[in-house]
Amino acid sequence: MNNLTRRKFIRKSSLALCTLGAGFYLNPYEVFAGDPEKDLLWDKAPCRFCGTGCSVLVGVKEGKIMAVKGDPRSSVNRGTLCIKGYSLPFIQYGKDRLTRPLVRKRNGHYDKRGELTETSWDEAMALVATKAQEAIKEKGPTSVAMFGSGQWTIWEGYAAAKLWKGGLRSNSLEVNARHCMASAVAGFMTSFGMDEPMGTYEDFLEADAFVLWGANMAEMHPILFSKVTDRLLSNKNALLINLTTLSNRSSQMAAKEILFKPQSDLAIANGIANLLIKKGLINEPFVNKHTLFKRGKENIGYGLEDKFTFEEDAKTIDFETYKKHVSRYTPEYVERISGVSISDLNDLSQLYGDPKLKVISFWTMGVNQHTRGTWMNNLINNLHLLTGKISEPGNQPYSLTGQPSACGTCREVGTFTHRLPADRVVTNPEHRAVSEKIWKLPPGTIPTKPTYHAVEMVRALDRGEIRVFWSMTANPFQDYPNLNRYKEGALKEGRFIIVSDVYPTRSTEVADVVLPSAMWVEKEGAFGNAERRTHFWKKMVDAPGESKSDLWQIVEFARRMGLGKLFEYPKSDYPLPPGHKASDASESAGLYIEKALWEEYRQFGMHHGHDLAPFDLYHQTRGLRWPVVNGKETLIRYREGSDPYVEKGKGLQFYGNKKEKDRAIIWFRPYEAAAEQPDAEYPFWLCTGRVLEHWHSGTMSRRVKALYKAYPHATANLHPKDGQKLGLKSGDKARISSRRGEVVLYVEVGGRVTPQEGMVYVPWFDEEVMINKVTLDAFCPISKQADFKKCAVKIEKV
């Protein structure tokens, strides 16, 4: 660049900065004043998509979203966004947006074999309530199921939990986060006694090495990957290792891409631990002071059979016994199982073991969607515990999150069959008592037994134990593994399916009632991201037609079930502030219902390590990371000086494990084979996942022109050698089939994602390629999270 251009650049940039300063830095808090240049009114909101939790500024004109920009005041993204974030102004304006309730009717009456027909809210909700009452009468409250998601706002998840567990007295409440984060939860709970990462994104700035464990971060968490990239470019000694089963874009910044065979990550992690021991790279003082060792049940199965149960049987072992167990994972043995070379294993152990190197391990679906997902989470945590590289800037096991509020809603509120808010469970009498007290319910109200986790829930629907199945903010009939069985189950007589959504989906195809939902900034909301940050937004535009928020729908359903009292609060305590654009739920309650629910919910976490701030504070900030004590957020948990829960003088305290004297657990977890492996008839591994441009099942992102055109279709990605072997080249059509189902799609050889030999990669965003008809519904017996990454298929040219 010549000097003239450079000078011009600088001038322009300082001009830009001035503008930024005026626009953003001088205003103490938003809502921003109108931008006179564009005549847009700007307000902040978290992005609607992944778990990173970027903050965006939303520009509204005449009741319509016109633009977004990255929010420079958020420490998550500091003004940047990815292409999905930039596409937010279009997600609610698809031409086929659902705007009126639909009931399946024939000759003017409800009929399961009829056609979806426009109707009134009153008729639709009356039918929903009648069907729920009939089911409860006939089969009991557990036969009425709610399936929500990590895209629910926090108060929507909270209202559903309160209604189901405290009102209907049914634990048949699950979320799609079971398919997404359950193994991370089980991993954190079993290792540390408390869920969610101990660090924040700020830690990336201090790391010397990043290890990706089966996570294509460049596509799935682009803004977080850009932070990693920034660190790599600004520190020439920093490095990234991409441990993966397929070549992907994350390798572009990696010092090494290490391909391993599916399921063998268990052996690799144990192999690294073994080398740490053999090379004397264990941080002995740390291990002696802060950890203890355990061994759990082994040969634990895969949950393939209905009504599968699992009971952990954990035994404390000593360090010597642990050493003996992992000693079988010699570099030679690990190489044989995983295909990872001895020299790469040595490098990895050196990297984790070198006391001078700060290491962050990242993982997400590769490790979580795994029939040994909990084990794999434990094994990564182990590496950080054995070396003491944890709970300090640059040293963290960092579990990434898929959905914008998988943490805030599903994990923290506890919208799973077995959970209650703030890491509590229904099986614990004290936990139930606390919840009943906060909910002002008589003792003994909350049912004591979990009913159905996500996979078992649709099995129960198929068997007929569940009669009413309500999906909100999810697309279960595209997303579930082994879909053919569950879709058929939903279509059986006597099953009543309710789908609350914004567009027609594969799930509305099987619905008896479709309820049009308000989305994102059409309502007031709160999400919680992957660094424990809770962030709020206000309603900015009206929802189209008769669409109503999920919160309104839940409260209305409660009212019709005679449980409206659960959501009644003193109006004088929660008045709507003057000039406030009230949500539909607030309007109909005549009070600030989001605030009322929040202030009640927050009691669950107070003085319990999960403290959340008063409602109003969140609207004034770009979110706060819990525990928030005395208005101060916590950056690094378990570390004295940062975490107010650590007792003075302790330095580091894993206080989630009080029973274990504040020690974290190092688990011995062996390698066990995958539930289904390629064989002569089905010789390929199938791995599913996402792509940068699309979100989950694509119902929003495929309706955005730029995103659709960037990646219109799901293709079958193959290694060039496999393409040759099968006589398939890019653009050929192929059939992929398993023992459960098949899809026909086009092949791409050596594309953006190139699997290892013997594997095919198919993303699941495309409803024209229902790859989940092919996948296997095996799950981790501990977390109950299904493995969408491994099953056996055959591929034929058609």
Add this chain to the structure above:
Amino acid sequence: MTFLKQSKLFSLSFLSILVASTFLSYGILFGNGEAISQPGMNTYPTSPPGQTKKLERPYQGAPPLIPHSLEGLGITRSGNDCLACHSEGIEIEKGHIATKVPPSHYVNEYTGEQTKDQVIGVRYNCLQCHVPQSEKDPSDLVKK
């Protein structure tokens, strides 16, 4: 040790395979049961940089879309092929000037200071915001 192979990662299927007969149909919305699937192939422009027209941005402030082929282009830690043309906005062919990287990409996100010659690290992965456009049109997607 498997180092990154640029070409492999970025050969975004630019082989121009036209699947002429492929069309989308979302099938039945109102019937009970599943619509017939119509899978498709992703076909991207094959014209190299400097031979295509700029695409209209979705809105003012949205990142420019990529109108040209990405074949053979890559981003690694040691080099970024996009910036070869776009950092200065060079004229690739007569009348075809590469869209210049804007000043925002040179402002340090922590300090607010202007960086020297290098696009800031968080803006280095161009393809996280700037995406190619295939020939398909989503208007086919509307059901009903």
